[in-house]
Amino acid sequence: MDTIPNLHGGPPVVAQAIVELKGVHKRHGLGLSGVQALHDIDLTLAQGEMVAICGPSGSGKTSLLNIIGMLDTASEGSVVIGRLLVSQMPDQARTDLRSDMIGFVFQSFSLIPVMTAHENVLLPLMLRGHLDEAALEAAEQRAADLLSRLGLATQMRHYPARLDPSQSQRVAIARALVTHPRLVVADEPTSRLDNGCVRLVMDLFARFQYEHGTGFVISTRDQRQFSRVNRTLQLNEGRLSATPTEARRRPLRVQV
Numbered sequence: 001m002d003t004i005p006n007l008h009g010g011p012p013v014v015a016q017a018i019v020e021l022k023g024v025h026k027r028h029g030l031g032l033s034g035v036q037a038l039h040d041i042d043l044t045l046a047q048g049e050m051v052a053i054c055g056p057s058g059s060g061k062t063s064l065l066n067i068i069g070m071l072d073t074a075s076e077g078s079v080v081i082g083r084l085l086v087s088q089m090p091d092q093a094r095t096d097l098r099s100d101m102i103g104f105v106f107q108s109f110s111l112i113p114v115m116t117a118h119e120n121v122l123l124p125l126m127l128r129g130h131l132d133e134a135a136l137e138a139a140e141q142r143a144a145d146l147l148s149r150l151g152l153a154t155q156m157r158h159y160p161a162r163l164d165p166s167q168s169q170r171v172a173i174a175r176a177l178v179t180h181p182r183l184v185v186a187d188e189p190t191s192r193l194d195n196g197c198v199r200l201v202m203d204l205f206a207r208f209q210y211e212h213g214t215g216f217v218i219s220t221r222d223q224r225q226f227s228r229v230n231r232t233l234q235l236n237e238g239r240l241s242a243t244p245t246e247a248r249r250r251p252l253r254v255q256v
């Protein structure tokens with residue numbers, strides 16, 4: 001549990017944790033060639049909080065995000081996402097939970113080459129099961145709105161091969177948001193964007209945070225994001241160097 005200043009003047013709001021990591025270690029590979037990517041990570045994120053994880057290349061940002069995003073498992077320690085102990089869940093249950101509550105922005109975008117930008121964004125909604133005509137129309141509209149907000153109105157019918165890195169990164173961001181997930185995990189989501197596009201993306205994230213209570217975990221080396229998040233944590237050689245209370249913290253805007 002975490003208390004958040006109430007910007008509307010009332011008592012502090014008690015926010016539930018959406019992510020709780022305790023004593024998390026991650027080792028890639030076995031034996032002498034193995035790499036210890038994360039050491040004894042304790043981390044709690046409140047629902048609706050936006051947190052940046054910064055650190056140099058190789059510090060363990062992707063390893064940490066993959067665990068929070070349920071794409072990978074910890075070697076040791078407990079991982080609770082949305083109050084469920086995912087570190088002890090069978091793979092299929094973890095996959096289902098991930099598609100229900102998490103949007104993931106991959107560092108390498110991971111767009112599907114045989115689908116247009118619009119189809120790529122629509123895909124997570126289509127994978128949720130059969131949509132009747134009205135639901136399909138609403139889903140198509142939602143995907144188109146997100147692409148427009150990210151400055152891609154004229155690229156919707158383009159295939160990934162015709163998109164530049166900035167456009168591809170924005171398509172990957174739209175795809176992560178389209179299900180209105182409770183948590184977005186974004187691996188260096190602004191690495192290929194100019195200042196104008198960074199502003200578009202961070203404005204859209206802030207809007208989701210405010211309107212839908214979406215939480216964000218963003219790994220970054222990009223100083224341009226730091227003023228827009230609630231907290232910034234530092235990873236160095238697999239260790240979080242500031243405890244959450246020591247780290248700079250800005251109040252959350254919450255709807256009450």
Ligand SMILES: Nc1ncnc2c1ncn2[C@@H]1O[C@H](COP(=O)(O)OP(=O)(O)OP(=O)(O)O)[C@@H](O)[C@H]1O
Pocket residue numbers: 028029035036037055056057058059060061062063064
């Ligand atoms: N699948 C893997 N197998 C072996 N080692 C790995 C694997 N994935 C990551 N590592 C190693 O774990 C360490 C942390 O890597 P990670 O990708 O998590 O860091 P990062 O901070 O995200 O780096 P970057 O900013 O360059 O993406 C590095 O030493 C990396 O080489």
